[in-house]
Amino acid sequence: xxxxxxxxxxxxxxxxxxxxxxxxxxxxxxxxxxxxxxxxxxxxxxxxxxxxxxxxxxxxxxxxxxxxxxxxxxxxxxxxxxxxxxxxxxxxxxxxxxxxxxxxxxxxxxxxxxxxxxxxxxxxxxxxxxxxxxxxxxxxxxxxxxxxxxxxxxxxxxxxxxxxxxxxxxxxxxxxx
Amino acid sequence: xxxxxxxxxxxxxxxxxxxxxxxxxxxxxxxxxxxxxxxxxxxxxxxxxxxxxxxxxxxxxxxxxxxxxxxxxxxxxxxxxxxxxxxxxxxxxxxxxxxxxxxxxxxxxxxxxxxxxxxxxxxxxxxxxxxxxxxxxxxxxxxxxxxxxxxxxxxxxxxxxxxxxxxxxxxxxxxxxxxxxxxxxxxxxxxxxxxxxxxxxxxxxxxxxxxxxxxxxxxxxxxxxxxxxxxxxxxxxxxxxxxxxxxxxxxxxxxxxxxxxxxxxxxxxxxxxxxxxxxxxxxxxxxxxxxxxxxxxxxxxxxxxxxxxxxxxxxxxxxxxxxxxxxxxxxxxxxxxxxxxxxxxxxxxxxxxxxxxxxxxxxxxxxxxxxxxxxxxxxxxxxxxxxxxxxxxxxxxxxxxxxxxxxxxxxxxxxxxxxxxxxxxxxxxxxxxxxxxxxxxxxxxxxxxxxxxxxxxxxxxxxxxxxxxxxxxxxxxxxxxxxxxxxxxxxxxxxxxxxxxxxxxxxxxxxxxxxxxxxxxxxxxxxxxxxxxxxxxxxxxxxxxxxxxxxxxxxxxxxxxxxxxxxxxxxxxxxxxxxxxxxxxx
Ligand SMILES: Cc1ncc(C[n+]2csc(CCOP(=O)(O)OP(=O)(O)O)c2C)c(N)n1
Ligand SMILES: [Mg+2]
Numbered sequence: 001x002x003x004x005x006x007x008x009x010x011x012x013x014x015x016x017x018x019x020x021x022x023x024x025x026x027x028x029x030x031x032x033x034x035x036x037x038x039x040x041x042x043x044x045x046x047x048x049x050x051x052x053x054x055x056x057x058x059x060x061x062x063x064x065x066x067x068x069x070x071x072x073x074x075x076x077x078x079x080x081x082x083x084x085x086x087x088x089x090x091x092x093x094x095x096x097x098x099x100x101x102x103x104x105x106x107x108x109x110x111x112x113x114x115x116x117x118x119x120x121x122x123x124x125x126x127x128x129x130x131x132x133x134x135x136x137x138x139x140x141x142x143x144x145x146x147x148x149x150x151x152x153x154x155x156x157x158x159x160x161x162x163x164x165x166x167x168x169x170x171x172x173x174x175x176x177x
Numbered sequence: 178x179x180x181x182x183x184x185x186x187x188x189x190x191x192x193x194x195x196x197x198x199x200x201x202x203x204x205x206x207x208x209x210x211x212x213x214x215x216x217x218x219x220x221x222x223x224x225x226x227x228x229x230x231x232x233x234x235x236x237x238x239x240x241x242x243x244x245x246x247x248x249x250x251x252x253x254x255x256x257x258x259x260x261x262x263x264x265x266x267x268x269x270x271x272x273x274x275x276x277x278x279x280x281x282x283x284x285x286x287x288x289x290x291x292x293x294x295x296x297x298x299x300x301x302x303x304x305x306x307x308x309x310x311x312x313x314x315x316x317x318x319x320x321x322x323x324x325x326x327x328x329x330x331x332x333x334x335x336x337x338x339x340x341x342x343x344x345x346x347x348x349x350x351x352x353x354x355x356x357x358x359x360x361x362x363x364x365x366x367x368x369x370x371x372x373x374x375x376x377x378x379x380x381x382x383x384x385x386x387x388x389x390x391x392x393x394x395x396x397x398x399x400x401x402x403x404x405x406x407x408x409x410x411x412x413x414x415x416x417x418x419x420x421x422x423x424x425x426x427x428x429x430x431x432x433x434x435x436x437x438x439x440x441x442x443x444x445x446x447x448x449x450x451x452x453x454x455x456x457x458x459x460x461x462x463x464x465x466x467x468x469x470x471x472x473x474x475x476x477x478x479x480x481x482x483x484x485x486x487x488x489x490x491x492x493x494x495x496x497x498x499x500x501x502x503x504x505x506x507x508x509x510x511x512x513x514x515x516x517x518x519x520x521x522x523x524x525x526x527x528x529x530x531x532x533x534x535x536x537x538x539x540x541x542x543x544x545x546x547x548x549x550x551x552x553x554x555x556x557x558x559x560x561x562x563x564x565x566x567x568x569x570x571x572x573x574x575x576x577x578x579x580x581x582x583x584x585x586x587x588x589x590x591x592x593x594x595x596x597x598x599x600x601x602x603x604x605x606x607x608x609x610x611x612x613x614x615x616x617x618x619x620x621x622x623x624x625x626x627x628x629x630x631x632x633x634x635x636x637x638x639x640x641x642x643x644x645x646x647x648x649x650x651x652x653x654x655x656x657x658x659x660x661x662x663x664x665x666x667x668x669x670x671x672x673x674x675x676x677x678x679x680x681x682x683x684x685x686x687x688x689x690x691x692x693x694x695x696x697x698x699x700x701x702x703x704x705x706x707x708x709x710x711x712x713x714x715x716x717x718x719x720x721x722x723x724x725x726x727x728x729x730x731x732x733x734x735x736x737x738x739x740x741x742x743x744x745x746x747x748x749x750x751x752x753x754x755x756x757x758x759x760x761x762x763x
Contacts, residue, residue, distance in 0.1 A: 064508040
């Protein structure tokens with residue numbers, strides 16, 4: 001199985017998420033992660049969809065089908081090497097009085113993770129990194145117990161010098177702010 | 178690695194496009210109808226109900242300009258709109274209420290997307306303030322139709338109407354055509370537009386630009402492959418008809434001298450009389466066309482999509498051949514068949530550009546290879562089917578007699594089943610744009626309303642629906658629509674008292690275990706008469722010619738029921754899972 005990151009640029013109107021996911025569902029392609037946000041340009045949304053697939057051909061077909069959604073401006077399929085990508089994970093870790101205290105220094109220095117919220121009985125730690133790094137940290141912190149764990153899903157930007165504006169020169173968008 | 182699906186913009190510019198303004202403020206419903214008028218819509222197939230009543234109230238004022246046809250079931254509206262679109266090339270328009278009205282359109286919408294038929298469905302919706310409350314007749318029709326529309330949109334404010342309607346028509350008819358659904362909440366129909374109605378046709382969208390003119394390098398590669406081919410074989414599909422590329426196709430075929438075969442929906446784009454026409458492809462297509470698919474060296478596919486009913490077992494389908502695929506929808510390229518020379522563009526423009534680049538050729542020797550298969554098929558199937566030496570009439574005889582009677586120039590609208598395949602096999606199409614059937618979806622009940630829509634679109638042509646006894650009972654209420662319109666739609670029921678096609682499969686592949694395929698039928702003629710439509714049952718061969726003559730001579734709608742052989746089978750046949758070269762003659 002290869003990991004593919006599909007970046008979909010769409011007009012920011014109602015129901016696009018549904019229009020895109022139904023294309024994957026129909027082909028029984030499971031979404032590993034999905035993030036949506038407005039791009040640097042006003043009214044343009046960006047979907048980052050991560051899937052695992054063993055057929056590049058099938059992924060290319062998928063990309064072409066997504067392109068058919070009228071509101072979709074452009075679709076790009078990437079391998080990991082084509083993109084800079086990252087995710088954020090949040091861990092809620094219990095800190096009972098009698099337990100071994102968490103090692104903030106290792107968490108900060110080795111795992112590049114930060115405590116973002118302190119509570120009497122637990123802390124919330126934010127870890128940014130690749131999926132592997134997040135799971136390395138997961139393994140490290142597991143002995144303390146994990147009350148809650150959430151991942152943001154991947155965000156990715158292509159390493160190519162081209163931007164959306166290069167692909168859609170006829171568009172004349174403003175920045176969002 | 179990076180694959181980008183962005184295409185360059187090629188907009189279709191309509192120099193005639195005019196902006197229009199009405200000075201006084203109108204409400205959303207009037208805006209809907211005015212938009213339709215600006216789009217040149219003269220015919221709407223519809224059915225009223227609560228959530229669309231404001232639009233119906235508006236139509237009342239425009240009866241001199243738009244012809245609203247009241248169907249008997251919204252499915253009928255959708256298929257009628259399809260039939261209309263298929264004959265005219267224009268967008269078929271349906272109007273329905275929310276909830277059940279909208280869901281009744283769903284089958285027709287699914288049919289239209291898979292057969293690339295331009296359609297705009299306008300449906301009412303509960304008021305925006307009630308959305309999501311399970312209000313009376315509230316259905317999430319947007320959610321339901323996302324996978325089966327080319328585009329859909331919910332309008333919740335009257336001010337959106339002009340722009341969205343313009344977009345709807347542009348999307349439905351441009352590129353690879355398809356159905357668009359516009360859901361309009363009741364408040365948007367009722368409220369006044371905040372500014373004077375101003376309609377601008379949509380000619381371009383930032384996010385959608387179908388490629389019409391092909392890339393020069395693709396044309397070059399294709400031409401080279403075609404010129405080098407020893408045994409080229411051209412397949413044409415529905416795309417030729419949609420692009421109105423029949424003339425260009427003919428020139429191409431004649432210059433290159435390639436044998437040409439049709440898909441089901443390509444039928445009639447090339448006359449059966451043409452020396453290069455070798456028949457049709459696929460499951461019930463011809464013998465030679467299927468077998469020689471596995472012997473040609475280059476396939477030139479024009480406006481077709483290698484449907485599984487065409488290819489049979491893909492792993493043994495034309496593995497030896499290189500493929501030139503001329504297709505407007507880039508998503509069809511390499512979807513089924515690996516393609517050496519994709520040419521993305523409108524079939525008409527592509528063929529025009531390809532023509533000067535292909536060599537004049539003589540492939541008569543290669544074409545003659547089809548002859549021996551034709552001969553065998555003729556002896557083993559066609560001749561016996563038409564011989565008239567069985568006790569009961571055979572479907573083939575009816576179709577061939579009708580073909581002769583109408584000089585192969587009628588518009589044939591076939592429903593789904595054995596009678597459909599027999600129509601495709603035995604009607605000798607001589608005129609383009611003459612075959613309408615539900616190809617991709619195989620929607621039983623399609624033909625009666627589609628034939629009506631076809632007749633509305635082509636009142637000067639003979640339109641004959643060929644319908645099975647099973648299919649007829651799915652949409653027969655549209656006899657009421659036909660009777661009310663008075664349009665002389667001719668209807669033939671080929672009655673074998675069976676869901677024949679399913680019975681055939683049960684006979685061949687399920688050891689003749691006939692599971693729920695026998696029909697106890699009503700008296701179809703009495704039914705027709707109940708609707709005020711004249712009809713006749715033909716039970717024996719001696720009466721057949723006269724029955725057909727009477728039907729054709731009638732200047733009113735007419736139903737001819739022909740009692741046919743109960744257990745005949747359609748051959749040739751490529752059984753599912755078999756290769757096209759394993760096509761069975763018996
Ligand atoms: C709506 C729908 N339901 C079921 C089918 C499956 N089906 C395909 S052909 C057929 C039989 C059609 O019977 P009839 O109209 O009598 O035609 P015949 O094959 O006998 O000519 C059936 C049930 C279908 N295509 N469409
Ligand atoms: Mg039947």
